[in-house]
Amino acid sequence: MKTIVGIGTPVGFGGIGIVRLSGAQALAIVKKMFDKPLQPRHATLGNIHGDNFTDNAIVIYFPAPHSFTGEDVVEIQAHGGWHLVNRIMQTTIQYGAVPAEPGEFTRLAVMNNKMTLSQAESTLDLINAESDAELQNAARLMAGELQNLLSQVESDLVAARAQIDAYLDYPEDLESPDLPLNQINQAKHTIANLLSTAQHGQIIKNGINVCIIGCPNAGKSSLFNALVGDNRSIVTDIAGTTTDVITEKITYQGIKINLIDTAGIRDNAATAIEVQGIARAKSTLQNADILLVVVDATTRQMLDFPHNKKHLIIYNKCDLCPDTPADGIAASAKTGKNINLVLSTLIDMVTKTAPAGNTVNLTNERQANLLRQAQTLLNEINPQEPLDKISANITLALSYIGKITGTDVDKRTLDEIFSKFCLGK
Numbered sequence: 379m380k381t382i383v384g385i386g387t388p389v390g391f392g393g394i395g396i397v398r399l400s401g402a403q404a405l406a407i408v409k410k411m412f413d414k415p416l417q418p419r420h421a422t423l424g425n426i427h428g429d430n431f432t433d434n435a436i437v438i439y440f441p442a443p444h445s446f447t448g449e450d451v452v453e454i455q456a457h458g459g460w461h462l463v464n465r466i467m468q469t470t471i472q473y474g475a476v477p478a479e480p481g482e483f484t485r486l487a488v489m490n491n492k493m494t495l496s497q498a499e500s501t502l503d504l505i506n507a508e509s510d511a512e513l514q515n516a517a518r519l520m521a522g523e524l525q526n527l528l529s530q531v532e533s534d535l536v537a538a539r540a541q542i543d544a545y546l547d548y549p550e551d552l553e554s555p556d557l558p559l560n561q562i563n564q565a566k567h568t569i570a571n572l573l574s575t576a577q578h579g580q581i582i583k584n585g586i587n588v589c590i591i592g593c594p595n596a597g598k599s600s601l602f603n604a605l606v607g608d609n610r611s612i613v614t615d616i617a618g619t620t621t622d623v624i625t626e627k628i629t630y631q632g633i634k635i636n637l638i639d640t641a642g643i644r645d646n647a648a649t650a651i652e653v654q655g656i657a658r659a660k661s662t663l664q665n666a667d668i669l670l671v672v673v674d675a676t677t678r679q680m681l682d683f684p685h686n687k688k689h690l691i692i693y694n695k696c697d698l699c700p701d702t703p704a705d706g707i708a709a710s711a712k713t714g715k716n717i718n719l720v721l722s723t724l725i726d727m728v729t730k731t732a733p734a735g736n737t738v739n740l741t742n743e744r745q746a747n748l749l750r751q752a753q754t755l756l757n758e759i760n761p762q763e764p765l766d767k768i769s770a771n772i773t774l775a776l777s778y779i780g781k782i783t784g785t786d787v788d789k790r791t792l793d794e795i796f797s798k799f800c801l802g803k
């Protein structure tokens with residue numbers, strides 16, 4: 379069995395850089411480079427050295443099986459210089475370690491039953507998190523909340539199939555088979571509940587795409603800047619100032635919002651640049667989750683927009699004209715009035731449709747697709763059908779669940795999942 383090595387900290391310069399080894403030779407390799415004896419699970423300060431370098435480092439040895447990967451693991455915490463950390467890694471390779479593939483440490487942890495595949499996938503959510511909502515959901519996924527629900531589905535389905543298979547084994551009882559519909563329905567219910575969280579899961583993971591649209595000079599860019607809290611977009615009193623699509627990410631109440639400023643839409647564009655800008659605005663608004671329709675409160679000129687899309691109307695420049703219609707929010711990009719109300723209303727618009735109750739949200743599209751396939755198979759089950767067909771449907775549904783938990787997953791799928799991880803994770 380090989381011993382792998384990877385750099386656990388990001389590329390660049392930092393206070394600390396961590397080189398991690400996993401495998402039967404991990405301890406022997408590090409002993410050749412470190413001048414102090416190592417005690418299991420104790421942090422030891424000493425000197426780490428190789429050809430032409432030496433550094434003061436803390437080294438920790440985690441003997442198998444009580445380690446992240448389940449194998450012997452040694453972690454070297456050196457100073458965080460990129461060249462130094464690389465030299466440490468090269469030295470371990472000189473002594474027999476092999477560079478780890480992306481995600482290989484986590485893959486070993488799954489192979490050695492330290493975590494399930496679904497938990498491993500959620501570590502990516504945690505690492506990539508950019509908002510509190512993502513962090514909180516990832517922590518619940520990693521703690522095994524999804525895994526527990528899937529185990530429940532698996533045990534319901536296995537029990538149901540066992541009962542059906544018993545009838546098949548003793549056909550004399552087949553006269554009036556009593557189908558285990560309760561268990562099948564329970565599994566269907568759990569899957570449906572999980573799938574109902576997928577939409578909100580995507581919002582947590584990708585944020586809300588909010589596209590600001592309106593007539594020229596309504597104050598879209600001014601509002602965009604006020605929402606972002608930065609002078610990001612050019613503002614002038616000339617109609618047709620913004621021509622490009624400008625995006626900026628913010629978080630509000632723990633949720634990511636991707637704000638998009640666009641060109642003012644009108645029929646009589648002044649230049650070829652503006653014509654292109656308007657075309658971009660029109661195609662961008664199609665992909666938005668929410669349209670923020672900005673109207674100049676002094677003129678009330680309303681843009682014709684697709685009303686079937688979620689939208690919020692803002693009567694901007696309310697500092698000039700406090701009396702505004704009731705179908706929108708009166709705001710002023712200039713004075714900052716109601717800017718926070720706009721943000722909290724946007725958040726309300728998406729959290730209103732969130733699944734009720736305190737549940738973990740499904741954020742992974744691969745997992746959601748597999749669950750949908752299992753759901754289709756279970757929905758197809760019809761008590762009038764031959765029992766062997768029902769049993770086969772359950773077996774297939776179980777195999778889709780197994781591709782999420784990791785009990786029924788092929789090497790190629792695993793390669794694909796772990797290729798998304800960073801080296802050293």
Ligand SMILES: Nc1nc2c(ncn2[C@@H]2O[C@H](COP(=O)(O)OP(=O)(O)OP(=O)(O)O)[C@@H](O)[C@H]2O)c(=O)[nH]1
Nearest residue numbers: 594595596597598599600618619620642695711712
């Ligand atoms: N009094 C007042 N003026 C505002 C407010 N918001 C924007 N303006 C002014 O309105 C003019 C147009 O603002 P922009 O933000 O460039 O408008 P826009 O909708 O992005 O315009 P285009 O990019 O040309 O479509 C500028 O002179 C701003 O200073 C506001 O809340 N109050």
Ligand SMILES: [Mg+2]
Nearest residue numbers: 598599619620
């Ligand atoms: Mg603009």
